[in-house]
Amino acid sequence: MEDFGIIVACCASDYLFAKGCCASIRHFLGDVPLALLIDGTFPVDSMEKAYGVKVVNRLNVTHKVLRERSFGWGKTKMIGFWESPWKHFMMLDADTMVWGNVLKYANFKDYDMIIDQPCYSYTDKNVTKFFFDIQGIEQHFPDFDWQKYRDNYYCTGVFFATRDIFTLDEYVEILDFTEKHPEVFKYGEMGFLNFMIFRAVQQGRIKVGQEDLQLLVPDFDQQEIRKRFPMTNSGPVPADETATAIHWCGPKPTLATSKVYSDPMSFFRRKYLRETEGLTGLPAEVSLQLEDFQRFVNVYKGKLRRRLAAKK
Numbered sequence: 001m002e003d004f005g006i007i008v009a010c011c012a013s014d015y016l017f018a019k020g021c022c023a024s025i026r027h028f029l030g031d032v033p034l035a036l037l038i039d040g041t042f043p044v045d046s047m048e049k050a051y052g053v054k055v056v057n058r059l060n061v062t063h064k065v066l067r068e069r070s071f072g073w074g075k076t077k078m079i080g081f082w083e084s085p086w087k088h089f090m091m092l093d094a095d096t097m098v099w100g101n102v103l104k105y106a107n108f109k110d111y112d113m114i115i116d117q118p119c120y121s122y123t124d125k126n127v128t129k130f131f132f133d134i135q136g137i138e139q140h141f142p143d144f145d146w147q148k149y150r151d152n153y154y155c156t157g158v159f160f161a162t163r164d165i166f167t168l169d170e171y172v173e174i175l176d177f178t179e180k181h182p183e184v185f186k187y188g189e190m191g192f193l194n195f196m197i198f199r200a201v202q203q204g205r206i207k208v209g210q211e212d213l214q215l216l217v218p219d220f221d222q223q224e225i226r227k228r229f230p231m232t233n234s235g236p237v238p239a240d241e242t243a244t245a246i247h248w249c250g251p252k253p254t255l256a257t258s259k260v261y262s263d264p265m266s267f268f269r270r271k272y273l274r275e276t277e278g279l280t281g282l283p284a285e286v287s288l289q290l291e292d293f294q295r296f297v298n299v300y301k302g303k304l305r306r307r308l309a310a311k312k
Contacts, residue, residue, distance in 0.1 A: 004087070004106065004108075005035055005084075005086040006033070006035070007084060008035070009077040009092070014095055016291040017094045017096075017265060019047065019273075020266075020267075020272060023268040026051060027235070028099065028100060035056055035085050037079060046277060047276065056083055061079060070171075078189055081166055088108050089163070091158070093249075095252055096246060100243030102243045102244065112165045115211075116214040117210035127153070130153070131186055144198075146195075155216055157214065158213050165206050214245045217250060222261050229263075236267070254295070255288050256289075
C-alpha cells in the first residue's frame, strides 16, 4: 500500500500499552510504517531504534493551532488528520492491539475513511451518554440529521483515514464550540469526531465505509474473549481469517489484573522488552510490574489534580 502507515496515539500513562500495541503490529503486519503521536515528553528511543517509528509531538507539529490546542485527552489523535506522515493512515489508541491482517479493511480506493461497524443499535439514552446531548445537537446544529446515522456512531479508538479530509477551520470551530458548550459532546473526541464524520457524509464531502474493525472488551464476557483470542506461551493462535483490533476501552490490561483478559497485551509487552532491550524471564517481569505501578501512580495523580481543579 503506497503512502500509508499506522499511528499509535499515546501519553506517558499509556505508553506501556503502546509498546505492546506496536509489537503486535510488527508481529501480524510486518514492516508497515509506524508512528507515535505523543502527548507529553518522555523517551521513546528504544522503539525508534527497534521498530523505526516516526515521532509526532508538540515539537514537530507544523500547525500552531494544533500545537497549542490539540494535545491532551480527547484531542491528541485529531492531529493525525492534518499531521499524519502519510496520506492514508490507520489510527490506534494505545490501549489496543491488532490481531490478524487488519489491513485488509484499508479500502482507500472507495472510501476516505473506514471505521468500525457497531454490533448493536443505540437508544437515545446511549447516544446521549456516549456521543452527544441530543437537545444540544438539535439546538446548535439543526441541519444535522443525527437520527439518520444513529446506528453508525462508533468508538473512535480505531479507524482508517485520509489526511486533510477535514479543514483545519472546521476543527477550530469545533474546539471553540466545545469550550463554550462542554456539555454537548461526550467522551473526548468520540462525540465531536462522529459528528464531524457524519455531517461531512450528509453534506457529500467524504465517503465512509464501515467494517468489523474493533472488539470493545467491556462489551463481551471474559471467557468469550479468551475463546476468540487464544494464547499459548509461544504467542497468539489466530483462528481462520480473524482480523480486528482488540480495544481495552474500560479496565486496562495490566499484568496482574483479573478484571479483563489481558494475556494478548501481556504477551506483546513481553515481546517488546525482548526485542528492544533483550529482557526475558524475571528481569522482564519486574520491568513490566514497575511500569504497571508507575501507571497507577500517574493515573492517581491525574485524578487528584482534576478533583482539586474542580473544587477551585
